[in-house]
Amino acid sequence: MTDAVPFLDLRTPYLELKGEIDAAMLRVADSGWYLLASELSSFERDFAAYVGVKHCIGLANGLDALHLSLRAMQIGPGDEVIVPSNTYIATWLGVTQTGAVPVPVEPDPRTFNIDPDRIEHAITRRTRAILPVHLYGQPADMDPIAAIATRHGLRVLEDAAQAQGARYRGRAAGALADAAAWSFYPGKNLGAFGDAGAVTTNDDNIADRLRVLRNYGSRVKYTNEVQGYNSRLDEIQAAILGVKLGRLDAWNERRGVLARRYDAAFGTLEAGDKLVTPIVPDWASPCWHLYVVRSSVREQLQASLRAHGIGTMIHYPIPPHQQAAYANSPVSSMTFPLASQMANDVLSLPIGPHLTADQQDHVIAMVTQAVGG
Numbered sequence: 001m002t003d004a005v006p007f008l009d010l011r012t013p014y015l016e017l018k019g020e021i022d023a024a025m026l027r028v029a030d031s032g033w034y035l036l037a038s039e040l041s042s043f044e045r046d047f048a049a050y051v052g053v054k055h056c057i058g059l060a061n062g063l064d065a066l067h068l069s070l071r072a073m074q075i076g077p078g079d080e081v082i083v084p085s086n087t088y089i090a091t092w093l094g095v096t097q098t099g100a101v102p103v104p105v106e107p108d109p110r111t112f113n114i115d116p117d118r119i120e121h122a123i124t125r126r127t128r129a130i131l132p133v134h135l136y137g138q139p140a141d142m143d144p145i146a147a148i149a150t151r152h153g154l155r156v157l158e159d160a161a162q163a164q165g166a167r168y169r170g171r172a173a174g175a176l177a178d179a180a181a182w183s184f185y186p187g188k189n190l191g192a193f194g195d196a197g198a199v200t201t202n203d204d205n206i207a208d209r210l211r212v213l214r215n216y217g218s219r220v221k222y223t224n225e226v227q228g229y230n231s232r233l234d235e236i237q238a239a240i241l242g243v244k245l246g247r248l249d250a251w252n253e254r255r256g257v258l259a260r261r262y263d264a265a266f267g268t269l270e271a272g273d274k275l276v277t278p279i280v281p282d283w284a285s286p287c288w289h290l291y292v293v294r295s296s297v298r299e300q301l302q303a304s305l306r307a308h309g310i311g312t313m314i315h316y317p318i319p320p321h322q323q324a325a326y327a328n329s330p331v332s333s334m335t336f337p338l339a340s341q342m343a344n345d346v347l348s349l350p351i352g353p354h355l356t357a358d359q360q361d362h363v364i365a366m367v368t369q370a371v372g373g
């Protein structure tokens with residue numbers, strides 16, 4: 001009997017880096033500086049360099065990164081922002097927190113990401129920005145989105161929460177638009193030991209506004225230029241992220257190996273609709289945050305894997321427009337068939353830098369058995 005395969009294992013990555021991470025945490029404890037000090041500036045410098053942009057502004061979490069970058073773009077009540085119909089609800093909440101209205105656009109069902117061909121249809125005279133998500137770590141098709149934005153004078157903000165290390169036509173996610181919002185939630189490819197987030201941008205104005213907004217609207221202590229927020233990435237998290245950033249490419253490489261192994265094993269099954277593996281366009285280098293299959297027998301597949309000790313997840317079971325949170329919004333009475341279909345048939349299999357070949361073989365064998373290969 002093979003050991004159980006957890007969907008997500010955060011402890012083994014820590015153990016690999018225990019010496020460095022423990023030293024980083026103790027260094028902060030000993031420094032006597034816990035907010036907005038040297039660990040944050042050095043992580044901001046390193047992450048901006050990793051992404052290849054001028055600025056990185058550390059924030060408290062990914063939702064604030066979305067919300068505050070839209071504010072820094074001066075988007076608010078009366079404005080509309082185009083969002084994917086299928087995404088984690090944070091994408092939409094970042095828009096509604098500014099007072100603007102999220103306008104959903106359906107995905108390209110092959111890639112799960114917003115379909116550029118459907119965007120122009122959703123543009124009105126209130127539209128101010130497009131907010132594509134690099135869902136599951138697969139980059140959205142950014143060139144046509146940029147062309148549409150230029151034609152209509154719109155801003156583009158990447159939701160890069162799942163995309164640390166992903167590349168689009170050789171360019172890094174996070175450097176493909178006016179700004180990008182990042183989450184360093186523990187389960188992300190670059191994860192903290194608690195909540196953390198950031199924005200990357202080449203735009204000096206957006207960067208400057210964010211630095212003020214995150215710290216009570218203050219540039220000089222006790223002088224408040226705007227009604228700001230408390231949204232700071234603390235020194236301990238920044239120090240841990242700095243250590244883990246050094247491992248990001250190697251760990252993503254390992255995720256890529258696992259994804260290709262899944263593809264190869266499942267590619268020969270001829271399971272039809274019972275098992276459809278992710279489609280990766282030739283211009284995309286995903287960072288494999290998630291390995292998401294689609295299955296017409298998803299519930300049976302998930303139950304059967306669970307019975308064999310294999311953890312899976314559904315990202316996401318209810319699309320934002322069908323959530324009670326948006327029951328009072330006009331979108332609640334609209335239909336988004338592709339988003340709803342995906343909610344019914346997607347299943348995320350275990351993937352992570354420390355999933356062993358034995359564990360993956362067990363997953364492959366049990367998936368094969370369940371779909372009748």
Ligand SMILES: *Cc1c(COP(=O)(O)O)cnc(C)c1O
Binds near residue numbers: 088197
């Ligand atoms: C995780 C995530 C967020 C939000 O990040 P938090 O740090 O949890 O606030 C936003 N968008 C997407 C697509 C995410 O996966």
